[in-house]
Amino acid sequence: MNKIKSLADLKKLQTEVQSKIKLREKGDHSENLIQIKVSMATCGIASGAKETMTYFIEELDHQGIDAIVTQTGCMGYCYAEPTIELTIPGQQPVVYGFVTKAKAQEIIEKHVKLNEMVDGIIPVNYSSIDN
Amino acid sequence: MAEYNMHILVCGGTGCKASQSELIKSNFKTRLNEFGLSDEIQVIMTGCFGFCEKGPIVKILPDNTFYTQVTPEDVSEIVEEHIIKGRKVERLLYKDPESKEHISDTKGMDFYKKQIRIALRNCGFINPENIDEYIGRDGYAALGTCLSEITPDEVIRMIKDSGLRGRGGGGFPTGLKWELTRKSVADQKYVVCNADEGDPGAFMDRSILEGDPHSVLEAMAICGYCIGADKGLVYIRAEYPLAIERLKIAIKQAREYGLLGDDILGTGFNFDVEIRYGAGAFVCGEETALIHSMEGKRGEPTVKPPFPAEKGYNGKPTNVNNVETFANIPVII
Numbered sequence: 001m002n003k004i005k006s007l008a009d010l011k012k013l014q015t016e017v018q019s020k021i022k023l024r025e026k027g028d029h030s031e032n033l034i035q036i037k038v039s040m041a042t043c044g045i046a047s048g049a050k051e052t053m054t055y056f057i058e059e060l061d062h063q064g065i066d067a068i069v070t071q072t073g074c075m076g077y078c079y080a081e082p083t084i085e086l087t088i089p090g091q092q093p094v095v096y097g098f099v100t101k102a103k104a105q106e107i108i109e110k111h112v113k114l115n116e117m118v119d120g121i122i123p124v125n126y127s128s129i130d131n
Numbered sequence: 132m133a134e135y136n137m138h139i140l141v142c143g144g145t146g147c148k149a150s151q152s153e154l155i156k157s158n159f160k161t162r163l164n165e166f167g168l169s170d171e172i173q174v175i176m177t178g179c180f181g182f183c184e185k186g187p188i189v190k191i192l193p194d195n196t197f198y199t200q201v202t203p204e205d206v207s208e209i210v211e212e213h214i215i216k217g218r219k220v221e222r223l224l225y226k227d228p229e230s231k232e233h234i235s236d237t238k239g240m241d242f243y244k245k246q247i248r249i250a251l252r253n254c255g256f257i258n259p260e261n262i263d264e265y266i267g268r269d270g271y272a273a274l275g276t277c278l279s280e281i282t283p284d285e286v287i288r289m290i291k292d293s294g295l296r297g298r299g300g301g302g303f304p305t306g307l308k309w310e311l312t313r314k315s316v317a318d319q320k321y322v323v324c325n326a327d328e329g330d331p332g333a334f335m336d337r338s339i340l341e342g343d344p345h346s347v348l349e350a351m352a353i354c355g356y357c358i359g360a361d362k363g364l365v366y367i368r369a370e371y372p373l374a375i376e377r378l379k380i381a382i383k384q385a386r387e388y389g390l391l392g393d394d395i396l397g398t399g400f401n402f403d404v405e406i407r408y409g410a411g412a413f414v415c416g417e418e419t420a421l422i423h424s425m426e427g428k429r430g431e432p433t434v435k436p437p438f439p440a441e442k443g444y445n446g447k448p449t450n451v452n453n454v455e456t457f458a459n460i461p462v463i464i
Contacts, residue, residue: 003389005207007275010266017267024256031238040217043386057136068193072217087176131167 026112031121034112036068041074041091046097046101047081055101056084067112077122095122135173137214143177143333144341145373147187150353151203152176155187163214163295171403172214178342179334180255182242185225190255196235198223201447205393213415221413250298250335250458259377262384263287265345270391274349274356275463276428278398283313283357286464290357293463299325299416299453305460311440312358315448320360323444324453325421326367326374329413336454340374342366343458344381348404350460355402358450363404366421416444418451 002112004010025086038044038053049071056069077083079096087093096107097120110116138347141147141156159174178204180188185199189209196219198209205223212218224233225240237243248254257264265271291306324347325408328336340347351363355459380406385391394402407425415430422444424430443449 003387004388004396007279010271010275010396013263014266014269014272016261021257021264021267023135024192029196030195037217041214053136062324070194070217102297112234 027067030068034065034068034088034089035085035087036069037072037087039068039073039075039077039081039083040071041078043074043078044081045082049082051101052082052084052104054106055104063108065108065112066076079123085123086111088112091130096120097122111115112124135171136193137172137194139172139174140145140177140192140255142178142180142186142190143176143259144177144183144186145336146183151161152187152328154203155189155201155206158203159210161211161303166210166215168214174383175258176260177256178254178421179338180258181251181338182338183202188255194219194235195224195237197226197237197240200347220273222275235346249462250339250346250455251342252462254338258345259342260342260380262345262381262388263389264345270461271349274352274390277353277356277395277402277464278396281464283359286353286357290460292464295456295459297307297453298455300458304458305452308452309354309357310331310441310449311438312360312448315441317448319362319445319447320358321444321447321449322354322358322360322363323418323421323425323439323449324363324365324372324457325416325418325451326365327409327416327421327454328368328371329416331413337371339372339454339458340371341377344378345385346461347454347457348376348385350457352391352395352402353464354450354452354457356400360450361401361403361408361430363402364407364425364444365404365409366409366415366425369408370411374410375406382406395406421451422449435437 013020021129038049040049043080048084060067075083082099083095084099085095087094103120106118110118139159143152156174156176156297163172165171182188187201188196189201199221209220212220219235221233223234226233234240240327247458253268257268284292287309295305296302297305326336326340355361393405395402409415409424412430415424417432418439420430422439425444438453439449441448
């Protein structure tokens, strides 16, 4: 470890290390953040859900958007994998099917940033235990 | 992937450690490794969550799921069900004693609902053995700001204005104590942290030292800056092995970063901390007795005045504050 020589150096280090615990801070006030759940059952993973999830995590982080990306089990729409469920705080969750990288990008640009829904919504016929 | 997408926090307080939380942590690591998830999911041992009654505690973020009374055998189920399939393990969630419902989030629990954590702000959140995590939570920023931008008198005024009083039980205004020690003239002064927690069943100081030792070190350095001391001593009972170990690690890391030692942050201010062990005499929690014990004398209180602020350790002006009092200081600044 190198010595910290000044207050400016300390602040620099602080910004660097903050990202390591940011996820925990987000979890502490999750109800105020945009949540994206990626369906990661066998069907999802086989269709590339892992890549979709990684893309969401990296792109949102890159753009500095505070959101929580988690994985979840099969939502039952195996024909439309990868599927994601997007929840804007205070609104009903929305499920998207066939979320490729391009679709994910569109969702981030339109739905996450501007709160405008895009094509590809699957009407949900279930309600989750949480709500 | 460069960043972890999930954090598993395992409680590493004395209570949970006694219930095998160390094994729980290593089981998590093994299972995650088997599934090839070690690069995506981080397992951290934190300080006490304060809910020892239902320990060992495991918290999973960002889903914010709070598992209670986890056994090492439960780990596989959590990994296979929750981590991989996204299904919470219902039977390990906290059960509300009145409604009999399972609650997954601490915010829904009566125990945590009304808590605002100040002194315990980092307990159960950061890894106490990693200084970077403390720095990430604004750690040492208060010290840095004091040394570079605020005069000792102003810092003392801030502490006075905050209304902070001795959290050891005496309730003496902390700012006033610092001011008195500052006014004493001497070639050497000392900052002493009283970690001789003796009341049966009390563990606030232990929780802080085990869960967030850097907050105490930072505050001691701030105190040293205010009163003009370059030496700090932590008087801690030898029955707190985990607190001592974590404190030692913290001191070592702070020295490596130059946050303790000579010329801190290039400001010319020197401050270092040493540990002194108590043998566990209740009376040594009283400041004059504590000082005598540190000097190697019989741990007996003496009549004040002279107050330690005038004549304390080795006859030099000494400022004695309790662990919890110190833990509140960085937040005030």
